[in-house]
Amino acid sequence: MVTEVTEEKGKCVNEKVSKRLHMIYDRILKRLMSLSGKVVVAFINGLYGTDYPLDSVVTYVSTEGVKKDLSDTMSDVMVTINGEHTYHMEAQMSMDETMVFRVFEYGYMRADKSKGNNVLTFPEPKIIYLYSPVEIPDEYTLLLNFQGQGIFKYKVKTFNFIRTSLEELNQKRMILLIPFELLRMRKILEKDRSHEHLEALKKLLMHDIIGTIDENLKAGNIELSDANQLKDLTVKLYRHLYANYEEMEVDGVNELLEGALETDFDKMIKEYEQKIKDREKQVTEQMIEKMQHQMEENIIRMLHKGMSHKDIQECLMVGEEQILEIEQKGNV
Numbered sequence: 001m002v003t004e005v006t007e008e009k010g011k012c013v014n015e016k017v018s019k020r021l022h023m024i025y026d027r028i029l030k031r032l033m034s035l036s037g038k039v040v041v042a043f044i045n046g047l048y049g050t051d052y053p054l055d056s057v058v059t060y061v062s063t064e065g066v067k068k069d070l071s072d073t074m075s076d077v078m079v080t081i082n083g084e085h086t087y088h089m090e091a092q093m094s095m096d097e098t099m100v101f102r103v104f105e106y107g108y109m110r111a112d113k114s115k116g117n118n119v120l121t122f123p124e125p126k127i128i129y130l131y132s133p134v135e136i137p138d139e140y141t142l143l144l145n146f147q148g149q150g151i152f153k154y155k156v157k158t159f160n161f162i163r164t165s166l167e168e169l170n171q172k173r174m175i176l177l178i179p180f181e182l183l184r185m186r187k188i189l190e191k192d193r194s195h196e197h198l199e200a201l202k203k204l205l206m207h208d209i210i211g212t213i214d215e216n217l218k219a220g221n222i223e224l225s226d227a228n229q230l231k232d233l234t235v236k237l238y239r240h241l242y243a244n245y246e247e248m249e250v251d252g253v254n255e256l257l258e259g260a261l262e263t264d265f266d267k268m269i270k271e272y273e274q275k276i277k278d279r280e281k282q283v284t285e286q287m288i289e290k291m292q293h294q295m296e297e298n299i300i301r302m303l304h305k306g307m308s309h310k311d312i313q314e315c316l317m318v319g320e321e322q323i324l325e326i327e328q329k330g331n332v
């Protein structure tokens with residue numbers, strides 16, 4: 001009995017962790033899909049093998065729906081290109097055989113919203129596996145058994161990100177997924193955060209991620225705003241994956257990497273804050289100089305009136321040295 005309760009608690013904990021992780025990656029993917037239109041179109045072309053012009057119109061489809069039990073559900077991303085073809089993308093961290101059922105459900109909700117002339121048009125789906133230790137099938141098949149009419153196949157293709165090289169991502173211009181390159185070190189650093197592995201992480205960040213973003217920016221494949229968002233989301237994903245490890249803090253990796261991943265907006269804020277500090281320092285120095293000059297004039301005036309050093313000290317709260325210094329300047 002105790003064993004069953006413990007196993008049940010462990011199952012609940014794992015489910016909560018899995019759900020939290022899905023939400024994190026789901027949000028990041030949604031942010032990435034909000035990059036400029038040409039980046040999204042290039043990504044669709046690379047993911048689905050299409051050839052849309054980069055100036056094609058991208059329309060984001062609402063993915064909110066309500067099940068029969070009134071619970072909310074939300075698929076990852078649906079976009080329509082040029083008002084004609086809709087693509088449905090689901091992001092997963094690991095193998096999930098039930099995913100094909102959810103994809104079909106989301107697809108049906110979309111088809112039901114846009115039904116007309118007795119036709120249900122489903123979006124074209126694809127499951128993006130970001131990280132999976134096991135082999136991912138090229139596609140899933142869901143059999144739809146319409147009794148009296150036969151069995152129909154609903155196919156959902158997959159994309160295995162972690163098995164896709166950086167060169168292929170660049171070649172297919174799927175720069176949108178570049179922050180997820182951080183996942184390549186995830187399992188390694190969970191087990192061993194040696195100096196060698198930390199150096200590999202630095203190389204991954206500086207060369208594979210930041211270098212790729214900067215190269216695509218120079219080539220005109222992405223806008224400056226895209227580059228800033230990609231770097232910003234890389235920082236957020238890094239913080240989630242690695243920033244809490246003690247080795248990162250002790251070795252100064254967090255500070256180094258966050259500095260390297262600093263966006264242009266962050267730099268502008270720092271420059272603005274520094275200008276304010278410099279101005280405040282300048283004003284303070286001017287005020288001190290003005291006060292000192294005023295004090296000197298007051299001492300000179302009192303000495304001209306024949307007041308003793310002791311009286312001036314008590315009146316102005318100054319030292320004997322300051323009075324003597326003014327006398328030695330020959331101002332009196």
